[in-house]
Amino acid sequence: MIASDAQRAVEAVWRIEAARLIAGLTRLAGDVGLAEDLAQDAFVAALEHWPRTGVPERPGAWLMATAKRRGIDVLRRRRRFEEREAAVGHELEAAQASAAPEPGARLDDPFGDDVLRLIFTACHPVLPANARVALTLRLVGGLTTAEIARAYLVPEATLAQRIVRAKRALADAGVPFEVPAGAALGPRLASVLEVVYLIFNEGYAATAGEDWTRPELCEDALRLGRMLAELAPAEPEVHGLVALMEIQASRLRARVGADGAPVRLADQDRSHWDRLLIRRGLAALERSEQLGGRGPYVLQAAIAACHARAPSIEDTDWRRVALLYGALAEAVPSPVVELNRAVAVSMVEGPAAALTLLDGIAGEPAMQRYHLLHGVRGDLLQKLGRHGEAAAAFERAAAMTGNAGERSLMLERASRCRTGRPEG
């Protein structure tokens, strides 16, 4: 289905206005589900009228006025909400009766704060992760249901249902429209950042579909992250996440080989790294560091920055990378972090030191089923000339991985070690 020019124009305005529109309506209607319905009605009205009248000079104001008119009708018809109706209905009527807002004017409650409330609502932990993702892209990202469904390679009806259920769950849980305060802020912000990074990662290393990367999703996530950085500028982890995404996104072109297969960092053509995004990433990192950030996203961004600054894999500041992975391991202990730290250590102190590090953690429960551990061990053993042990490690990795491509790669490396042709 090819969208008409008019529809595309309306969708473009929607993308720009949706978050503020829905946030403002949620404030007025007291219910994000109703707000989204009203906003959607306004969108449909725009689709009907704008092809004839042209896009209005202030489309946001048009949409809001239309949604409010609809809201008064809806609230009048809802007998169950009589009390609310009286209060809000008068509010809406009063708002409608007054002159349209001056250009640049703000309501009492700046839209910015309301958009932040909306983000926290859409990312509420009561919702499963995929519902948070869908709702955030819809309410804040201004994507249509069709666009989100396409991005996640699911049928539109499935996505639409996911959003309906999510709105119902929020209503059932009585989630208030607010920015969490005090002790609640930390974990709730972490939930928001997790949603944004989930969207980014689906674009950066896709789990579904044929393509290894889906750059559009990275762009959607970057956009959300940058919005958040403006809405919550005092939060270092927000800037850390933005920095991480900008720098990782800078490598998108270099990450995919001619055959569509992933290209490892060490093998990437760095002339294809996007310098504009790297510059933006480093600027965001600096913002986070000025705020004293040392959280997981800031640390990951700092590691990414080490790679971004390096002209080649050999010229990377591996000492700093190893230190940062050490700090990250304390903040979020995980096999992946330990492994990456070992690789960094091997670049600084040689394979033997890294091997000692790995052997020190190999006994831990989290490591037992982690095939990459054995792949890295094999690599280190091979570098030390211990080919027999290296082959055994590669074979163990092959046996443990579920990925066919990886299994054959590991078996090939094992075979080369056994036949005395380790490099090839």
Place this chain on the structure above:
Amino acid sequence: MRFMLIVKSDARSEAGVLPTDKELADMGRFNDEMVKAGVMLAGEGLQPTSKGARVVFAGGKPRVIDGPFTEAKEIVGGFWLIQAKSREEAVEWARRVPFEQGEIEIRQVFELEDFGDGEGLELHRKHRDQLAK
């Protein structure tokens, strides 16, 4: 997708007339909107052509011509680089620039196409074209 919004110069900016306080404030607010929306990637204003130069190539030989240049309408006064999901969105942002008079040209930045050919590129193109339908 990325788009460049190219601001065409006019006689005023070519004459070196600086913007008024109101113009600066309005433009500042607009830039702020784009930053808050997460779409602003870069943006700069360019000094008048009286300070600039042109290099003209003919038969492989470059020739330098110093400014000023007279056809104000064809001169670039400034630019924004923005991230947008569609040409229509880039156009919508351009519509919102707080100009009384003026002209903005919108051009999409080359992305994968400048990478050179290859199977992987074809896969990307095909998928992206499908997503755009």
